[in-house]
Amino acid sequence: MQNIISGEGDGFAIAQARLGPGRIHHAMRLIGMSERALEAMCRRVTSRVAFGKSIAEQGVVQEWIADSRIKIEQLRLLVLKTAWLMDTVGNKGAHTEIQAIKVAAPSVATWIIDRAIQAHGGGGVSQDFPVAALYAHARTLHLADGPDEVHKRSLAHRELRKYETR
Amino acid sequence: MDFAFDARTEELRGQLTEFMDSHIYPSEPIFEEQLEKRENPWEQPPIIDDLKQEARSRGLWNLFLPGEHGGGLTNLQYAPLAELTGRSPELAPAALNCAAPDTGNMEVLTMFGTPAQKEQWLQPLLEGEIRSAFCMTEPDVASSDASNISTRIERDGNEYVINGRKWWSSGAMSPRCKIFIVMGKTDPSSHRHRQQSMILVPRDAPRREHQARHARFRLHRRIPRRPRRNRVHRRTSAGAEHHFR
Numbered sequence: 001m002q003n004i005i006s007g008e009g010d011g012f013a014i015a016q017a018r019l020g021p022g023r024i025h026h027a028m029r030l031i032g033m034s035e036r037a038l039e040a041m042c043r044r045v046t047s048r049v050a051f052g053k054s055i056a057e058q059g060v061v062q063e064w065i066a067d068s069r070i071k072i073e074q075l076r077l078l079v080l081k082t083a084w085l086m087d088t089v090g091n092k093g094a095h096t097e098i099q100a101i102k103v104a105a106p107s108v109a110t111w112i113i114d115r116a117i118q119a120h121g122g123g124g125v126s127q128d129f130p131v132a133a134l135y136a137h138a139r140t141l142h143l144a145d146g147p148d149e150v151h152k153r154s155l156a157h158r159e160l161r162k163y164e165t166r
Numbered sequence: 167m168d169f170a171f172d173a174r175t176e177e178l179r180g181q182l183t184e185f186m187d188s189h190i191y192p193s194e195p196i197f198e199e200q201l202e203k204r205e206n207p208w209e210q211p212p213i214i215d216d217l218k219q220e221a222r223s224r225g226l227w228n229l230f231l232p233g234e235h236g237g238g239l240t241n242l243q244y245a246p247l248a249e250l251t252g253r254s255p256e257l258a259p260a261a262l263n264c265a266a267p268d269t270g271n272m273e274v275l276t277m278f279g280t281p282a283q284k285e286q287w288l289q290p291l292l293e294g295e296i297r298s299a300f301c302m303t304e305p306d307v308a309s310s311d312a313s314n315i316s317t318r319i320e321r322d323g324n325e326y327v328i329n330g331r332k333w334w335s336s337g338a339m340s341p342r343c344k345i346f347i348v349m350g351k352t353d354p355s356s357h358r359h360r361q362q363s364m365i366l367v368p369r370d371a372p373r374r375e376h377q378a379r380h381a382r383f384r385l386h387r388r389i390p391r392r393p394r395r396n397r398v399h400r401r402t403s404a405g406a407e408h409h410f411r
Contacts, residue, residue, distance in 0.1 A: 001324050003366040006278040008352045011362030014278055015302065015312060015349065018270045021241060025230060025269060028245045029259065032252025076249075083241035127198065137255050144334075150310045 019145055020091040023098050026141055027079045027105035031072060033134050034112045038068045040131055041116035044123070055119070064115040071108045078104060099155040103148045109138040175243045182226055182250045189220055190254045190261065197257055208339040210260075217261035218294050228292055230264045231272060235292055263292070267300040267336055271347055274364070283366060287345050299338035301367075302349045305331055313358050317350030319365055326365060344369050 006014060042065060045055040055061055079101050085094035113135045117124030125132050142148050171179065193213050200211030221227060229237035229247055237244065251258035259265035268291055275288040290296045307314040317330025330350055337343050345368055352363040 001321075001326070002280070002282060003326065005274065005283070005347065005364040005366060008363045009356060009360040010278070011349050011352075011364045012312065012359040014274055014364050015362070017277060018274050018300075021230070021273060022266065022270045024241050024245055025248045025264075025266070028248035029252030029255055032249040033255060035249070036253045080242065080245055083245040087240045087242050130194070134255070147310050 017091075020086065020098065022145065023102050024079065024083050024086065026145065027075075027082075027101040030105040030109040030138060030141060031076050031079065033138055034068070034072050034075075034109045037109075037113040037116035037131055037134055038065070038072065040129060041065065041068070041112075041119045044116075044120050044129075061119060064119065068112045068115060071112060075101075075104055075108045096155055096158055099151040099158075102146065102151045103155075106138055106141040106148070110135065110142070113138055171246060172243065174239075175246060178226075178229070178239075178243075178247055179250065181224060182247055185221060185224060185226055186250060186253065186258060189217060190258050193217060193257055194254060206341065208341065210340060210342060214257070214260050217257060218263065221261045222263075222294070226262050227294075228263050228272075230269045231276065231292075233276070235276060235288075263294045268298050271298040271300055271345075274347060287366065290344070296344040297337050297340055297342045298345045298347065299335045299343050301332040301335040301338065301346050303332065303334040305333045312349075313361070315349055315351065315362060317348065318354075319348070319350040319352045319363055321352070328365065328367065 042056075045058075045061050045065075048055050078097065082094055082097035082101050085097055091098065113131055116131045117135060120129055120131060123129050127133070193216075196213050197211050200213055204211060227237075228235070229239060230244055232238060232240070239247075248259075248264070251262060251264060272288060272291050275284055275291070279288055287296075287298070291298060302312070302315060303309040304315060304317065307316055309315060317328065317332065320327050320329075328348060328350060330348075332338075332348070335346070338346060345366060347364055348367050349362055349364050351361045353361050355361075
């Protein structure tokens with residue numbers, strides 16, 4: 001009897017409360033994983049030569065690097081804004097942003113890590129570099145604590161509510 | 167708008183960056199080696215204990231938890247620190263006692279636990295002595311809709327009997343995991359959001375017929391067999407081995 005938490009019937013509410021800060025933690029860690037992958041990508045492409053020039057000189061590789069940096073900077077601002085909202089107006093007031101980072105962070109991370117894997121060549125899918133393990137980790141976060149689609153559904157409901165006719 | 171981190175955050179970022187450079191990154195190959203060598207695939211490599219001790223001695227401990235029991239940081243202060251730990255996701259969060267699912271479970275116990283529950287479970291978690299699992303997802307239902315969760319928690323006299331199957335309960339298979347927070351239905355006839363409860367299930371809770379009461383809570387065990395060298399990613403999670411080859 002003494003093992004129930006809070007009270008019978010409180011499970012759903014506790015689950016909601018439990019996930020608020022966890023979303024920030026996961027999202028920020030995914031940014032760290034993205035930074036690590038971008039760093040690994042840059043080190044790899046500046047250390048190898050193919051078809052007579054550094055891989056870093058390939059336009060397509062530079063586009064991956066530029067897009068990766070842009071995505072990280074955008075995402076970090078969004079997650080920090082969400083953290084600030086949670087501190088100032090609480091989880092409810094930050095509802096849309098919390099849903100948004102839960103979707104945006106794994107999306108950015110898997111995109112960047114995937115490019116980093118590609119830039120590594122075969123090494124990218126081996127244990128000799130961290131990128132394959134980072135990918136496996138980031139990919140699960142499209143599902144863990146609720147799949148992307150559930151958060152988008154919830155976000156869209158809230159957005160649509162503004163246009164409901166009374 | 168102010169885009170700068172405050173002084174406390176900058177101080178901690180500096181300390182954490184130095185710890186990552188001096189201890190975490192150099193430990194990654196050791197961690198890999200110890201993973202290969204371990205007998206029990208759910209056992210945590212011993213390097214993590216060394217890192218925990220070092221992190222704690224540097225004051226890099228429980229930073230995720232607001233208030234007096236933790237780092238006392240705001241979300242905005244902790245966020246950039248979580249980013250740094252994400253650079254080595256297998257090692258750094260665990261070293262700082264800031265790894266899921268313990269973080270969420272400690273938050274739950276801090277917010278909702280009775281004094282007795284806090285003493286028995288929160289304290290050893292804060293000390294990093296034990297680990298915990300959060301058992302919500304079930305193999306038999308689409309658990310993305312939490313109202314589907316169908317594990318039954320039924321009262322029988324002064325006790326609860328729990329029946330159900332869980333998976334993706336990260337960390338549950340680790341021998342260090344001593345407590346499960348289990349979500350299930352206490353009242354399926356209640357309002358949609360009032361059917362569920364959470365209950366603390368000690369790992370050593372009676373699970374055999376003659377002891378029956380807390381019984382029949384089964385952890386879905388799924389340990390895929392495949393050559394260790396082929397494993398790209400390992401997690402000490404119930405059913406959470408990834409099938410990358």
